[in-house]
Amino acid sequence: MGFLDITNVTKSYGNVEVLHKVDVEVQEGEFLVLVGPSGCGKSTLLNMIAGLEDITSGDISINGRVVSGVHPSKRNIAMVFQSYALYPNMTVGQNMTFGLEMHGVPKPEREKALADVSKLLQIEQLLDRKPGQLSGGQRQRVAMGRALVRDPDVFLFDEPLSNLDAKLRVDMRTEIKKLHEQLKTTVVYVTHDQIEALTLSTRIAVMNGGYIQQLGTPREIYDTPANIFVATFMGSPAMNIVPAKIKVDNGVVFAELTDAEGQPKLLRTVQSNLAAWDGREILLGIRPEAITDPDGADRKSTHLERLDNRITVTEPAGSDTFVTMTLGGRDVIGRMRADADAAAGQMFEFAINMEKAVAFDPQTEDRIRPD
Amino acid sequence: MSVATQDTAISTGKITRALIYLVLLLFALFYLLPLFVMVANSLKPLDEITGGNMLALPQTWTIEPWLAAWSTAQIGVEPTGLRPYFINSILMVVPAVAISTILGAINGYILTKWRFKGDNILFGLMLFSCFIPFQIVLIPMATVLGKIGLAGSIPGLILVHVVYGVGFTTLYYRNYYAAVPSELVRAAMIDGAGFFRIFWRILLPLSGPITVVSVIWQFTNVWNDFLFGASFGGTSQPMTVALNNLVQSSTGVKEYNVHFAGAILAALPTLIVYIVAGRYFVRGLMAGSVKG
Ligand SMILES: Nc1ncnc2c1ncn2[C@@H]1O[C@H](COP(=O)(O)OP(=O)(O)O)[C@@H](O)[C@H]1O
Numbered sequence: 053m054g055f056l057d058i059t060n061v062t063k064s065y066g067n068v069e070v071l072h073k074v075d076v077e078v079q080e081g082e083f084l085v086l087v088g089p090s091g092c093g094k095s096t097l098l099n100m101i102a103g104l105e106d107i108t109s110g111d112i113s114i115n116g117r118v119v120s121g122v123h124p125s126k127r128n129i130a131m132v133f134q135s136y137a138l139y140p141n142m143t144v145g146q147n148m149t150f151g152l153e154m155h156g157v158p159k160p161e162r163e164k165a166l167a168d169v170s171k172l173l174q175i176e177q178l179l180d181r182k183p184g185q186l187s188g189g190q191r192q193r194v195a196m197g198r199a200l201v202r203d204p205d206v207f208l209f210d211e212p213l214s215n216l217d218a219k220l221r222v223d224m225r226t227e228i229k230k231l232h233e234q235l236k237t238t239v240v241y242v243t244h245d246q247i248e249a250l251t252l253s254t255r256i257a258v259m260n261g262g263y264i265q266q267l268g269t270p271r272e273i274y275d276t277p278a279n280i281f282v283a284t285f286m287g288s289p290a291m292n293i294v295p296a297k298i299k300v301d302n303g304v305v306f307a308e309l310t311d312a313e314g315q316p317k318l319l320r321t322v323q324s325n326l327a328a329w330d331g332r333e334i335l336l337g338i339r340p341e342a343i344t345d346p347d348g349a350d351r352k353s354t355h356l357e358r359l360d361n362r363i364t365v366t367e368p369a370g371s372d373t374f375v376t377m378t379l380g381g382r383d384v385i386g387r388m389r390a391d392a393d394a395a396a397g398q399m400f401e402f403a404i405n406m407e408k409a410v411a412f413d414p415q416t417e418d419r420i421r422p423d
Numbered sequence: 424m425s426v427a428t429q430d431t432a433i434s435t436g437k438i439t440r441a442l443i444y445l446v447l448l449l450f451a452l453f454y455l456l457p458l459f460v461m462v463a464n465s466l467k468p469l470d471e472i473t474g475g476n477m478l479a480l481p482q483t484w485t486i487e488p489w490l491a492a493w494s495t496a497q498i499g500v501e502p503t504g505l506r507p508y509f510i511n512s513i514l515m516v517v518p519a520v521a522i523s524t525i526l527g528a529i530n531g532y533i534l535t536k537w538r539f540k541g542d543n544i545l546f547g548l549m550l551f552s553c554f555i556p557f558q559i560v561l562i563p564m565a566t567v568l569g570k571i572g573l574a575g576s577i578p579g580l581i582l583v584h585v586v587y588g589v590g591f592t593t594l595y596y597r598n599y600y601a602a603v604p605s606e607l608v609r610a611a612m613i614d615g616a617g618f619f620r621i622f623w624r625i626l627l628p629l630s631g632p633i634t635v636v637s638v639i640w641q642f643t644n645v646w647n648d649f650l651f652g653a654s655f656g657g658t659s660q661p662m663t664v665a666l667n668n669l670v671q672s673s674t675g676v677k678e679y680n681v682h683f684a685g686a687i688l689a690a691l692p693t694l695i696v697y698i699v700a701g702r703y704f705v706r707g708l709m710a711g712s713v714k715g
Pocket residue numbers: 065070088089090091092093094095096097
């Protein structure tokens with residue numbers, strides 16, 4: 053039993069099921085991020101936790117209490133919306149204390165909570181302004197402040213940063229993380245931005261098409277994705293997925309893939325149970341940072357494979373240079389050091405960290421787990 | 424070269440501008456002419472009108488026609504002036520406008536923020552009511568008013584105007600509230616506000632501009648209505664019916680100056696509503712656009 057339990061929850065609109073038997077257990081103080089492409093049902097799930105949408109079947113309980121049928125205001129949750137949903141006719145101060153007022157909290161206590169939170173968020177000088185007179189970042193803070201004064205069991209965030217410009221988004225991200233580390237309140241946070249998910253969360257639920265594809269820590273999600281969807285959705289640039297054929301030679305398992313000229317190349321894999329796939333096709337997943345110039349390779353890796361191949365494109369990006377080559381008939385991106393001697397059209401010796409490579413079943417697209 | 428072009432651009436700008444102003448001025452004069460005729464003639468003794476030029480200013484200025492129209496002129500058979508009918512109209516128009524506007528606001532609120540099965544059909548039917556001609560409902564309406572005992576009374580007229588107006592006011596508020604994000608209502612629900620509290624504290628304070636539109640529309644329609652007033656007014660007829668009785672009276676000489684004064688009196692309230700509320704209307708629109 054967790055602090056927030058979502059058990060076997062489904063949601064249908066008419067006869068269209070948009071969420072299918074979702075199970076998540078959130079411990080007290082956790083920062084759970086629901087991430088997935090637009091339309092995958094993240095907001096729907098969050099709204100069901102908030103009580104803004106009915107649950108079609110299944111149960112949600114918060115702090116040991118089943119909340120089906122409990123009014124949103126009585127679930128002891130607070131929510132921050134993408135549009136901030138600040139009441140335009142009220143001042144910032146009134147916005148933040150409206151919930152307390154509706155809950156019958158006496159005025160002195162409201163003032164105290166307002167003073168504490170506005171100090172915490174450094175918005176004391178804004179309290180008498182109307183939302184219309186605030187910048188985007190300030191509105192965002194006020195929206196968070198309105199949630200904070202309630203001192204809820206669970207914070208619910210629905211894409212709270214997606215209306216901010218890139219720079220502010222990064223700043224506010226750090227700020228939210230700091231706040232969570234300070235307050236240790238349970239958070240469920242919805243985003244379609246995988247970087248936000250990886251940086252903020254203690255655990256991530258990757259969703260697609262109304263299913264939870266994988267639930268795990270950011271490291272688990274990133275290093276051992278459950279399937280090709282998770283592998284390519286999380287991480288930027290996306291994980292390279294290359295068709296390869298398994299060849300076992302003297303007990304050593306190789307993945308054979310074709311280079312830019314169509315010549316077969318062998319990469320030794322670390323995953324011994326792939327021997328069962330001898331002679332068959334798999335999909336090999338290699339993150340761009342596992343494909344480097346030899347000097348930039350991870351020195352701790354025990355399985356660095358060398359591969360000569362022709363470079364198609366180089367994209368200097370300041371701190372790194374991204375290099376594209378053709379492998380297995382697909383474009384594959386590697387991340388070189390900025391001063392690596394890579395030029396388009398030339399042959400180049402790549403170092404591939406096979407410790408970090410993962411294998412997928414081409415039929416089911418699920419990961420082939422090591423034993 | 425570039426300087427020369429700029430010069431021409433500025434001078435053409437000036438010429439166009441002058442032309443536009445000239446045309447606008449002509450239009451304004453054209454529209455003001457009838458008002459001028461009415462005001463001028465309402466301030467003349469009758470013999471100046473019958474004797475001569477309608478377009479001339481009065482030679483002897485008098486407010487007698489106004490006083491007569493207000494309190495002594497013959498309306499039908501009684502020499503009461505328009506005053507009692509003016510009061511009837513006020514007693515009818517204020518509650519009718521207030522009730523239909525409030526109902527429209529609540530309807531709009533429900534139809535956008537508390538959606539239910541069949542809400543669009545219901546709204547469609549209410550919209551349909553905007554297109555029903557008055558004449559069609561006269562007889563059924565008379566039956567209903569008779570049955571509920573409101574025939575020939577001001578409350579009866581109020582009811583008729585509310586029923587007729589609520590389709591329009593619902594349309595206004597529904598479209599206005601449709602643009603208000605539903606997340607506001609959701610946030611207020613989580614904050615613990617109930618149905619009426621959300622309406623009163625969140626939606627209504629945002630409704631200035633649309634309320635002005637609704638009030639102007641309803642006031643003008645109810646005040647200017649003749650058919651319902653004549654059909655259902657009974658002994659409490661509104662201003663429009665009285666004005667007709669004043670102007671159409673077949674006995675004695677036609678006192679055109681009194682008629683003009685009476686007509687202006689009948690038009691004055693709507694004029695005032697336009698002038699006063701119209702200003703707030705523009706202000707409300709500006710505030711909304713700045714708020715974003
Ligand atoms: N009121 C509704 N009626 C019908 N379908 C809906 C409704 N709300 C959401 N959906 C559908 O449910 C799915 C999930 O929506 P949502 O939870 O908003 O996605 P996300 O937040 O992940 O972008 C979408 O396919 C959407 O079209």
